[in-house]
Amino acid sequence: MSNFLQSYSTLQKAFLPETFAISSPAEVEAALIEASAAFIPFAKKTFIERAVFLESIAEEIMNCGDALLQKAHEETALPMARLTGERGRTCTQLNLYAKLLREGNWCDAVIDTAIPDRQPLPRADLRRMLQPIGPVLVFGASNFPFAYSTAGGDTASALAAGCPVIVKAHESHLGTNAMVAAAVISAAEKTHMPKGVFATLVGTGPALGQQLAMDERIKAIGFTGSYKAGMALYITATQKRKTPIPVYAEMSSINPVVLLPEILAEKTTAIASALAGSISLGVGQFCTSPGLLFAIDDAAAKTFAQELVNALKAVAPATMLNPTICHAYYKDKASLANQENIQVLFEGNNLEENHQAMPALMQTTAAHFMATPALQKEVFGPCSLLVLCKDITEMKAAIASIEGQLTGSVYGNETELKANENLVDHLQQAVGRMIFNNVPTGVEVCNAIVHGGPFPATTDARTTSVGPEAIRRFSRPVCFQDCPDALLPLYLRNENEANIVRLINGVLTKASVATI
Ligand code: NAP
Numbered sequence: 001m002s003n004f005l006q007s008y009s010t011l012q013k014a015f016l017p018e019t020f021a022i023s024s025p026a027e028v029e030a031a032l033i034e035a036s037a038a039f040i041p042f043a044k045k046t047f048i049e050r051a052v053f054l055e056s057i058a059e060e061i062m063n064c065g066d067a068l069l070q071k072a073h074e075e076t077a078l079p080m081a082r083l084t085g086e087r088g089r090t091c092t093q094l095n096l097y098a099k100l101l102r103e104g105n106w107c108d109a110v111i112d113t114a115i116p117d118r119q120p121l122p123r124a125d126l127r128r129m130l131q132p133i134g135p136v137l138v139f140g141a142s143n144f145p146f147a148y149s150t151a152g153g154d155t156a157s158a159l160a161a162g163c164p165v166i167v168k169a170h171e172s173h174l175g176t177n178a179m180v181a182a183a184v185i186s187a188a189e190k191t192h193m194p195k196g197v198f199a200t201l202v203g204t205g206p207a208l209g210q211q212l213a214m215d216e217r218i219k220a221i222g223f224t225g226s227y228k229a230g231m232a233l234y235i236t237a238t239q240k241r242k243t244p245i246p247v248y249a250e251m252s253s254i255n256p257v258v259l260l261p262e263i264l265a266e267k268t269t270a271i272a273s274a275l276a277g278s279i280s281l282g283v284g285q286f287c288t289s290p291g292l293l294f295a296i297d298d299a300a301a302k303t304f305a306q307e308l309v310n311a312l313k314a315v316a317p318a319t320m321l322n323p324t325i326c327h328a329y330y331k332d333k334a335s336l337a338n339q340e341n342i343q344v345l346f347e348g349n350n351l352e353e354n355h356q357a358m359p360a361l362m363q364t365t366a367a368h369f370m371a372t373p374a375l376q377k378e379v380f381g382p383c384s385l386l387v388l389c390k391d392i393t394e395m396k397a398a399i400a401s402i403e404g405q406l407t408g409s410v411y412g413n414e415t416e417l418k419a420n421e422n423l424v425d426h427l428q429q430a431v432g433r434m435i436f437n438n439v440p441t442g443v444e445v446c447n448a449i450v451h452g453g454p455f456p457a458t459t460d461a462r463t464t465s466v467g468p469e470a471i472r473r474f475s476r477p478v479c480f481q482d483c484p485d486a487l488l489p490l491y492l493r494n495e496n497e498a499n500i501v502r503l504i505n506g507v508l509t510k511a512s513v514a515t516i
Helices: 025-043 047-063 065-076 080-103 153-161 171-190 205-214 227-240 261-266 268-284 299-313 323-337 366-371 392-400 414-419 421-430 468-474
Strands: 110-112 126-132 136-139 165-168 198-201 220-224 247-250 256-259 292-296 343-347 360-365 383-389 405-411 431-436 475-481 502-504 507-509
Touching: 025 126, 025 165, 025 198, 025 205, 047 065, 047 080, 047 153, 047 171, 065 080, 065 171, 080 153, 080 468, 136 153, 136 205, 153 165, 153 220, 153 468, 165 205, 171 198, 205 227, 220 227, 220 468, 227 247, 256 261, 256 392, 256 421, 261 268, 261 292, 261 299, 261 414, 268 299, 268 383, 292 299, 292 392, 299 343, 299 360, 299 383, 323 343, 323 360, 323 383, 360 366, 366 383, 366 392, 383 392, 392 421, 405 421, 414 421, 421 431, 468 475
Parallel strands: 110 502, 136 165, 136 220, 165 198, 220 247, 256 292, 256 405, 292 383, 360 383, 405 431
Antiparallel strands: 110 126, 126 475, 343 360, 502 507
């Protein structure tokens, strides 16, 4: 077996010449030792110091210029415009966490001062805030070489929380990973972060990924990818280790879209066109791609299905991220088509030899959907299943049978949305983000966003992997009882030097403890 890996370019139909050494056991051990040693000094950095580090990473990424975009394009076949946007989004995320740190309020500082003369027992001085959890293992995602990879959301939120990060590079974009990793390390050096605060390792998934997940020095995992790999990591991290750790795995989601009958009849063409765009966007390689559509079996639904087929037929074939994902698309699409009671409404030519795909649309009945759990398996790529329901009652039942998802969309006019509140409530039970009269693709990076959802969309529905809340995944509350002021974290000391909002004796305030 060779001791290096190469990225395969689906555009060039060849391995790219650059080689990446597989991390040796000594290098893996060194990364773990250094990440552990970096933990306390990094955790002790002030929020402002960590903010400067994150801002510097964003600057260093931009300093890589077009060469970085070109490398990612060669490795992933994603168009330059998409990659330019994704790089911008990655820097926005880094700057968002920097802003959060500069404001400081995220750490949930709570102070209950001592009551020495309380009867029958005095109360101690108790102060708590969020503290970093320890070194975090992040897996680069194949479908987002920037935003969910080396310096993506998981890394940015873990570093913001004060956790050193080890990234297991994705084999699909090793060159992009190397360039971004160099940018992060350069930023760490320039901003005087401890050695070992960031490292990237190269190796084949199950072996390296499992070894790292088993290592007691790793304290949490961030992952985006397949159900199979996500669950393998989850089982290792929560059941095989001496110390179980949290795993934030985003795995499989088919993002149901419910089309209520009146709006479907009113806006048939517009809805078909929006959905065709969403299904085929990025060759369907988005975690929020709409793989499941529900409609009432009426005349409007028949017209809609035909219009959706026509719009999908007009989509040009496009190159997929890597041969494995392309092969899985054809295999999983065929297995869906071969299920009983599935009607293939449209399926483009087989272009697997060119690593390309065309969209597909299949149809079934709600009764069959509810009786066949296999129909909820993600087909990663531009494929969607239209489920026809006899009436609203059956539609509700079908929705109640849906597994956990990142998103759920409902198209309806005001009257039918109001009349079907119960259906909307059922959908909400299964999803992290409810969307009204729009498609699921497009995840805004902002304060209110939730990019998460019940299992199997993720392994932990209580949080989000996008937006400021994601920082909590890598933090834990610590309480300090009767701690001398000088030993307290800066944010809990009597003087509120950082000028953050704190809950002091039940009152939210920026005042110092002495003035309360
Ligand atoms: P993947 O196979 O899940 O791999 C993701 C990462 O996990 C890679 O670094 C991989 O390493 C590693 N890995 C694989 N098996 C592992 C194991 N047993 N233990 C520890 N680590 C392991 O995902 P992918 O390569 O990106 O794409 C494959 C499929 O994943 C797609 O066809 C699609 O179905 C799904 N996917 C879904 C989403 C989504 O957002 N829903 C996104 C991306 C992919 P190696 O690559 O080195 O083996």
